[in-house]
Amino acid sequence: MGRKIALIGLGAMGAGMAGSLRRAGHEVHVCDARAGVAQQFAKDGGVACATPAEAARDCDIVVSVVVNAAQTEDVLFGANGCAAAMKKGSVFVMCSTVDPNWSAALEGRLQALGLQYLDAPISGGAAKAAAGQITMMTAGRPEAYAACGDVLEGMAAKVYKLGARAGAGSKVKIVNQLLAGVHIAAAAEAMALGLREGVDPEALYDVITHSAGNSWMFENRMPHVLAGDYTPLSAVDIFVKDLGLVLDLARATKFPLPLSSTAHQMFMQASSAGHGREDDSAVIKTFPGIELPQKK
């Protein structure tokens, strides 16, 4: 049975998720900070709204797919924010990558307003979002899950339920970003050493992707380096941010993360050198004394 769902933030992930919800038979009310984006989406169905408050007003579920905690604060509590407009007992589904401690606190802030909250960071990229095949790393009270019904499954191939207290989903997402960031930087370091040593990079890619040195990120990102194509699918600056969140979380309990801090420096070096908006595989450009494959 179709539900009324607000989806806020029609970026690469949000647009695909909104489309998946629409295909699943829901009435999707959308808004985006960029002019015209919501209207464009609504041409194929759904309701274009000007603000989060307007989008959320008649809905049971609000799915927020913005960049970070600051934008989420604005979606909820800014001018035209949706927190005041949401129906009592409706649920706010927070899909951004954020500080888990901030997410845990948000649960209490929304509870005080009579609203449910689901900590629900996502993973999978734009193609999986468009296909309704993302992964959601969720945590929240049973009432929050009950308010969502089976709506999450309309967007996601897999909905991990990681605890009854918000923050656990964000913690797992942060650990995933730790590995993703370190693995991209390690892939770059390995490919850079191979190039330095005169190894054929295509042969190196073939061997590594069939060996114990492989990672999801090596396999996914190094073709960009081999093609000399740094068109951003996910940008260097995303990992400046996300490894920053990883380090912030650990610092809050004074916990050491030697590899994460090293990888973070590598992404910051790449960003500072002017590559922040290039594909994250451009972290390989921080290695001097090598000749990278050129775009054909």
Place this chain on the structure above:
Amino acid sequence: MGRKIALIGLGAMGAGMAGSLRRAGHEVHVCDARAGVAQQFAKDGGVACATPAEAARDCDIVVSVVVNAAQTEDVLFGANGCAAAMKKGSVFVMCSTVDPNWSAALEGRLQALGLQYLDAPISGGAAKAAAGQITMMTAGRPEAYAACGDVLEGMAAKVYKLGARAGAGSKVKIVNQLLAGVHIAAAAEAMALGLREGVDPEALYDVITHSAGNSWMFENRMPHVLAGDYTPLSAVDIFVKDLGLVLDLARATKFPLPLSSTAHQMFMQASSAGHGREDDSAVIKTFPGIELPQKK
């Protein structure tokens, strides 16, 4: 058609490879520095020999599966070494993980003795060795490959041919070890942060192995941590050695490897703390302030 093949070094990898060669119909002459090991192997067929020289004497192919370059030097040029005993035109197949520049130089040293040389580091672990399913990363002159015939395929699921000059195989192996070592240390760092934050480690493993943060090593090694079982399949000290080789190679051309050097320090910290002979996943024991799962 069966060939006469010497295999030197019946460790976890060598014993499996010798068995694979025997099953492939070859006459395998084996020796091992430990008393009785060769005799034990020969109970099921093959010829037990006391020294590398004795094993190599009548063979066309000598496969060396010892720990490092120093042991390989001893196998070839030590008292009872095989270099002087090998037939002109026979081939020495070097399967250890070594400095690629040393391997490249060895080709010339053996050529001066009328011997062929194949740079052929291996990957895959004991189970794959026993099944004849390892990966070989090879490089050498066409005459060296010709001298091997199809013997390599009797031990390996995949024989990568990476160049006509020894050293290219070892370079690719070194890059693989860079990634393998960094990924084990990163897996430990990620699991340690999860434990520090109170995340359920089994759930974390489930999510990560289905997400973009996955690596071959995370998937393979973290079950040891979850089970609290540090029985060494591959020991911490192997990565003290192998990441040391990675750093030596890069230092020879003054090339920076920030993540490799950090991971190397983590393995050395684990070794110095007394965990050198435990499973390499014991690098997680360098993280203070967490409670690791205990062995059931």
